[in-house]
Amino acid sequence: MTITTHRTAEEIGRTPLGPRPLPDLGDTRSVPLPDVVDRVLGSGLRVLAVHRPSVPMVELRLRVPFADPDPAPDATPGHPAVAELLSSTLLTGTASRDRVTIDDELAAVGADLGVSVDPERLVVGGSGLASGLPELLAVLGDVLGAASHPDTEVARERERLVDRIAVARAQPRSIAREALQRKRFGDHPITREMPRAEDVSAVTAEQVRALQAAALVPRGAILTLVGDIDPDAAIARVEEALGGWASGTEAHRLSAPPALAPGDLLLVHRPGSVQSQLRLTAPALPRHDPRYAALQLANLVFGGYFSSRWMENIREDKGYTYGAHSGPEFVPGGAVLGVETDVASDVTAAALLETRYELGRMTAVPPTAAEIDAARAYAVGSLLISLDTQGGLASTLSALAAEGLDVEWLRGSPGRLQAVTAEQVAAAALEFFAPSRFTGVVVGDVDVIGPGVRALGGVTGP
Known part of the structure; x- marks a missing residue:
């Protein structure tokens, strides 16, 4: 009978002459990535689709250039305030779906969506079961083309946003970020990362809906899908589900800020x-x-x-x-x-x-x-x-x-x-x-x- 004894990791890693030398790491010359199917739809929306079947899910990222079309410093209420409320209420209802219906349809396919905005872009991100991609895209297409931004929802989010801004503006990191941005770029719109509370208070639901119609457009936007999907079939579903999202205008791109100058x-x-x-x-x-x-x-x-x-x-x-x-x-x-x-x-x-x-x-x-x-x-x-x-x-x-x-x-x-x-x-x-x-x-x-x-x-x- 052969009797084996347990050896510790330290014992395994040593020899009578000392520790075993570790082999050198080999050079990694390229990243093993799947191919990307890249297509521009008739609406001007660019779609990137990738087959990545590691889990039966799909990740979605929609990136829309969303700069202020009228970046005058004295614009009232400021674009950042309206844009923040648009992002907060984008998923709160359409002509055919209210907030509860949107949440229920997403939950039914294990999906979620979230919206964020900054001076350069509006981003819709989320994920869901790959088998639920048609339902996920149906909700996305509906809110992009027909979000109603109900008066009650805008009022509720407006109040919440004012409170959040008051808290954020008291934080040292927020103070430092705002001061740094103005030191770097002066009055350029890129510095308007957080709206003023008084501007938010002045925003109406009509202004939010007007901004959606004027600025949340597909031409110039990029939709990225990665997951256990067939890329060509996924793009076809995008074209079908987002067909009602159309505009003859180009999304507003943020202009380059002034060159950064050294100084005190x-x-x-x-x-x-x-x-x-x-x-x-x-x-x-x-x-x-x-x-x-x-x-x-x-x-x-x-x-x-x-x-x-x-x-x-x-x-x-x-x-x-x-x-x-x-x-x-x-x-x-x-x-x-x-x-x-x-x-x-x-x-x-x-x-x-x-x-x-x-x-x-x-x-x-x-x-x-x-x-x-x-x-x-x-x-x-x-x-x-x-x-x-x-x-x-x-x-x-x-x-x-x-x-x-x-x-x-x-x-x-x-x-x-x-x-x-x-x-x-x-x-x-x-x-x-x-x-x-x-x-x-x-x-x-x-x-x-x-x-x-x-x-x-x-x-x-x-």
């Missing part, structure tokens, strides 16, 4: 705050730029993931913050780089000093080969994970399509990351992380943080 940080007073929000920003590159992969790796080395230089400094070494992050934000016509962290008031100046130090170190001490290899492995691995689900793939394809990129660009991302040299990463670090390229805001109690922050120089404000 703006100190924003938030009385009584025990924390400060540091938000630095500089120009970056859009995804289609040949240097984007090098910038992507340089950003990871600086502050794009947990093992970055900046995180190691102000979190692990100094203990100034629980988290810090840097990364690109894509805007019409380009991209900006964001550098953000929240710290206690008494270490605000010290955290800003270390942040500037790490930016400078990126230009003076280029990323090492080991840092680049670790960032490369993280970038490829996180990309593969993000695309592993139907929802992740649907969201990514929708965002890329809006930028004029397709699945082939996505497939080639690992290869581009693997091909980047240390010299290219160093060049990107030198160009995009130089402290002189940045501007931004510091939000906090000026009476507490002002003297220390001002002493560092390059800061204006109260």
Whole structure:
């Protein structure tokens, strides 16, 4: 009889000469993705359909350009207020379905739909059983073509939205975001991410319905379907279900904001705050730029993931913050780089000093080969994970399509990351992380943080 004994993982991983060496990770040169059927319907709606049968579900993403057609700063009530109420009441009823009927029909096929809006786009997202796609599309087509935005529903959502805005505007992160956007882009419509409560209070149901008729149109919109579907059959169902959604006008696209200019940080007073929000920003590159992969790796080395230089400094070494992050934000016509962290008031100046130090170190001490290899492995691995689900793939394809990129660009991302040299990463670090390229805001109690922050120089404000 042979007697076997249990060995621990540590015992299995060791030999008489020491630990077993781990094999090197192989290079991932492309992402294994299914084909995308890409078709523009007669209405002008572009449909992307993908067969991804990992689970018997389908993910849906509808992206409609939804910029303010009249972006005058003194427009009353503002477009953001009407747009927010439109998104809140889009699923509350049509001529043939009330709110309960819509909810029941979606629930019957295990589906859900949600609506969001920002200065650039309106997005309808959701999922459901693949077998229920016809029912899901029937509801979607009805609300897109005939949402009634009942007076009672608009009134109810208007009251809720006013309350939510009051709460949101008191949050430090909201204050910092609004201040950063205005510092970057002035009065451009891209800064109007949250409507004013007084504008929301002035919106009528008639204005919501008028905006739907004028701006929620298919020409220029992108519908993405990913799941256990036949792409050609799914597109045929889209054409049938959304046939009543038509318009002769093009969806309103947001104009490119002004170029980001470097300059002093703006100190924003938030009385009584025990924390400060540091938000630095500089120009970056859009995804289609040949240097984007090098910038992507340089950003990871600086502050794009947990093992970055900046995180190691102000979190692990100094203990100034629980988290810090840097990364690109894509805007019409380009991209900006964001550098953000929240710290206690008494270490605000010290955290800003270390942040500037790490930016400078990126230009003076280029990323090492080991840092680049670790960032490369993280970038490829996180990309593969993000695309592993139907929802992740649907969201990514929708965002890329809006930028004029397709699945082939996505497939080639690992290869581009693997091909980047240390010299290219160093060049990107030198160009995009130089402290002189940045501007931004510091939000906090000026009476507490002002003297220390001002002493560092390059800061204006109260």
